[in-house]
Amino acid sequence: MTTLKKFKNRHNTTLAITILMLPGAIWLLLLRYVPMAGIVIAFQDYRPHPPNPTLINNILNSRWVGLDNFTFIFASADAWRMIRNTLAYNAVFIVLTMLIAVAFAIMLSELTKKIMAKFYQTLMFFPFVISWVVVSYFVFAFLAPTYGLLSHITNWYMDPTWWPLILVIANLWKNVGYSCIMYLVAITSIDTSQYEAASIDGATKWQQVWNVTIPHIKPMIVILLILSAGRIFNADFGLFYNVTLDSGPLYPVTDVVDTYVFRALQRLNNIGMSTAAGLFQNVVGFICIMAVNGIVKKIEPDHALF
Amino acid sequence: MTAVSKNIASTKKGRVNSISFGAELVMHIILGGFALACVIPFIFIIIISFSSADSLAEVGYSFMPIEWSLIAYRAAFDLGADLWRSYFNSFFVTTVGTILSVIICVMYAYGLYRRDYPLGTFFAFIAFFTMIFGGGLAPTVMVIRNLLHMADTYWALIIPMLVNPFNFFLMRTFLRVSIPESLIESARLDGSGEFRTLVSIVVPLAKPGIATIALLTALSYWNDWFNALLFIRDSSLYPLQYLLMQMQTNVDFIRRNAAILGASANIDFSALPSEGLRMALCVLVVLPIAFAYPFFQRFIVAGLAVGAVKE
Numbered sequence: 001m002t003t004l005k006k007f008k009n010r011h012n013t014t015l016a017i018t019i020l021m022l023p024g025a026i027w028l029l030l031l032r033y034v035p036m037a038g039i040v041i042a043f044q045d046y047r048p049h050p051p052n053p054t055l056i057n058n059i060l061n062s063r064w065v066g067l068d069n070f071t072f073i074f075a076s077a078d079a080w081r082m083i084r085n086t087l088a089y090n091a092v093f094i095v096l097t098m099l100i101a102v103a104f105a106i107m108l109s110e111l112t113k114k115i116m117a118k119f120y121q122t123l124m125f126f127p128f129v130i131s132w133v134v135v136s137y138f139v140f141a142f143l144a145p146t147y148g149l150l151s152h153i154t155n156w157y158m159d160p161t162w163w164p165l166i167l168v169i170a171n172l173w174k175n176v177g178y179s180c181i182m183y184l185v186a187i188t189s190i191d192t193s194q195y196e197a198a199s200i201d202g203a204t205k206w207q208q209v210w211n212v213t214i215p216h217i218k219p220m221i222v223i224l225l226i227l228s229a230g231r232i233f234n235a236d237f238g239l240f241y242n243v244t245l246d247s248g249p250l251y252p253v254t255d256v257v258d259t260y261v262f263r264a265l266q267r268l269n270n271i272g273m274s275t276a277a278g279l280f281q282n283v284v285g286f287i288c289i290m291a292v293n294g295i296v297k298k299i300e301p302d303h304a305l306f
Numbered sequence: 307m308t309a310v311s312k313n314i315a316s317t318k319k320g321r322v323n324s325i326s327f328g329a330e331l332v333m334h335i336i337l338g339g340f341a342l343a344c345v346i347p348f349i350f351i352i353i354i355s356f357s358s359a360d361s362l363a364e365v366g367y368s369f370m371p372i373e374w375s376l377i378a379y380r381a382a383f384d385l386g387a388d389l390w391r392s393y394f395n396s397f398f399v400t401t402v403g404t405i406l407s408v409i410i411c412v413m414y415a416y417g418l419y420r421r422d423y424p425l426g427t428f429f430a431f432i433a434f435f436t437m438i439f440g441g442g443l444a445p446t447v448m449v450i451r452n453l454l455h456m457a458d459t460y461w462a463l464i465i466p467m468l469v470n471p472f473n474f475f476l477m478r479t480f481l482r483v484s485i486p487e488s489l490i491e492s493a494r495l496d497g498s499g500e501f502r503t504l505v506s507i508v509v510p511l512a513k514p515g516i517a518t519i520a521l522l523t524a525l526s527y528w529n530d531w532f533n534a535l536l537f538i539r540d541s542s543l544y545p546l547q548y549l550l551m552q553m554q555t556n557v558d559f560i561r562r563n564a565a566i567l568g569a570s571a572n573i574d575f576s577a578l579p580s581e582g583l584r585m586a587l588c589v590l591v592v593l594p595i596a597f598a599y600p601f602f603q604r605f606i607v608a609g610l611a612v613g614a615v616k617e
Contacts, residue, residue: 265443
């Protein structure tokens with residue numbers, strides 16, 4: 001009797017919790033897993049099916065074209081350009097953000113006037129809370145033709161020369177503060193007696209940073225690096241679309257996979273091609289994150305994500 | 307954990323072990339310089355928005371305008387319906403989206419948190435997998451437009467951002483850190499059902515975590531323009547960020563509204579500072595964030611401290 005009751009009780013618990021999971025699970029199904037099935041469009045010449053153009057009808061009645069969408073993308077000069085831009089920008093962003101954020105975090109933690117550290121930290125976090133649309137206005141104030149503060153130098157939105165630098169600065173400006181705080185949190189949790197011990201043993205400030213601070217924040221550095229390396233093939237759409245005002249003459253240095261996928265979908269309305277480019281992006285991204293995680297797992301199993 | 311977050315940037319070290327005056331000065335210059343650089347563009351926009359049309363014509367966007375003026379703001383407020391409508395849309399979408407999102411997140415995270423829930427690993431996996439692989443932009447857009455038929459409705463601005471699997475795991479970590487499972491067990495022995503346990507025990511104890519996730523979610527709803535770009539054609543549904551975006555890329559939008567302006571307002575039409583107007587609008591969009599900023603910055607930082615704990 002009691003075991004039966006216990007069983008029933010357990011059963012009720014499982015049922016109750018499953019009901020709680022349902023809204024989230026249904027969302028994941030509809031907005032994440034159904035689109036995964038939509039990947040088939042990448043292998044089709046997707047066209048609306050006039051009599052009854054529902055998504056399913058369109059897919060069922062579109063012509064299968066095998067790898068044509070992929071061949072088309074990779075035959076164009078755009079493919080190499082967007083892949084190069086995406087990887088190069090992300091690599092630069094990841095390395096510079098990490099170096100600067102770690103340096104700033106260490107400096108903030110070493111300041112004797114804590115109120116100033118708090119003040120700097122508050123200002124540095126500001127770019128994180130505004131949108132890329134607003135950032136694009138900030139950039140526009142400096143670079144706008146005729147009105148902009150720096151407009152006498154060149155016609156910025158027509159001249160690609162300086163954009164690699166502008167995009168790197170814009171990205172660092174927006175993201176360094178956030179990463180810096182992540183590292184600062186890790187540094188703050190270090191037991192201060194370690195520094196005192198090192199100091200008594202005659203370690204200089206530099207030696208303390210290298211031998212106490214850095215080893216302690218290494219797991220955080222590794223985790224943030226894995227996360228960003230796994231997304232090395234995903235560009236920050238807002239940066240490349242809004243900040244550049246989607247200006248055509250700049251495409252050679254500003255077109256990335258995400259803007260390409262977006263243009264194929266919204267402008268060209270070539271859904272098959274857009275899906276194919278997106279699929280390529282997701283497969284490469286998946287391989288990247290598995291590879292990076294695998295490598296970390298081999299070298300330092302404790303720091304692996306999964 | 308809260309102790310850690312409170313003490314960010316206030317590690318106490320002995321005077322004996324402090325750095326030299328010169329080194330400290332250099333650090334102040336570097337950090338102060340960057341900190342200033344983080345807010346100067348916004349200050350610049352504010353200055354431009356208060357510059358008169360003549361000043362803009364004369365010296366362009368400048369930190370030192372020749373003449374100050376409120377005309378850009380008068381013009382912005384005379385946008386009237388469009389502007390207030392967008393404010394309403396942004397507030398509405400942010401409020402409804404955040405509330406729904408947090409409820410879904412807490413319920414899902416609770417299941418992940420319960421180690422005795424047999425389907426926990428399954429649900430953790432289906433959430434985790436979407437973080438490393440997906441269908442991509444085009445199929446997702448197709449599903450929202452052609453399967454769920456949400457284009458040009460508020461749902462298109464709310465539903466796509468309703469779930470962030472990362473928050474599920476962040477919330478689970480919060481629960482693990484702040485609520486011992488023995489507490490849940492004893493509640494059950496006292497005859498409390500799952501729903502009651504969740505509402506009257508878990509939620510009150512997880513308040514700081516819920517606040518952090520609510521703020522991060524509210525921030526991403528408030529700052530969203532991407533879903534409007536994809537799904538919204540009807541200008542009465544534009545959120546603020548998208549209105550701002552339209553102002554920049556589409557001068558016609560201002561011209562179209564200039565007709566309404568000329569009719570409804572008694573401002574000198576020739577002096578209508580469309581350049582200044584954009585900047586005034588930008589200030590009005592950032593303003594709510596700037597006011598709430600000191601308050602929520604603390605919560606987000608505290609949240610990051612807990613999120614940094616690896617499971």
